[in-house]
Amino acid sequence: MTQERIDGRRMRGDESRRAILAHAVDTASVDGLDGLTIGRLADAAGHSKSGVATLFGSKEQLQLAVVAAAREVFIDHVVAPARASTERGLGRVCALLTLWLAYSETRVFRGGCFFAATSVEFDSKPGPVRDAVVAASGEWEDYLTVSIEHAVAAGELPELIDARQLTFEMVSFLEAANTRSLLHASTEPYARAATAVRSRLIGLGGDPELVATVRGSRAN
Known part of the structure; x- marks a missing residue:
């Protein structure tokens, strides 16, 4: 078999894997990672069950691949744009929070x-998949905490003592907006979360004009 044929097969396999993963991530955001099966994905993607099994192996390997793919999508929609558009400090913190709200509200994933979603699904299920979800979520919270620490070091949040505590509060506002929006089919929770975020940052001495850039709803 020529190298050209081998490379062509590998390229087609990579394309198939990406297409199946995109569908799997969206499905898992609604039905959960445990709702994913090789057979179901094969039917939805128009591939054979054996073909999908060859690409991913076991159900656990499929779940791990989906978590990794979701992490990349999150970075592309939240972290990377914030880093590209802002300097370290309060401006980046505001950008990260605004982009997270937009990522959820615009339904980058159909299930918010x-x-x-997967943190709730796997919070009491030990194993590699839970570990992967914990690692990805922790990576986001660590980055937000470091960004807050840069704002503190720059004197932009003079009243803040504990950056990790503020991260906990900010993430709580964001995830509450996500859950309530899905439950009530409303964008109002995003506007309310943004109001809570702005109030907290201003209370910590943040520049009101800069903090005002945090927006939670496209209508707000």
């Missing part, structure tokens, strides 16, 4: 925030 993928990690908010």
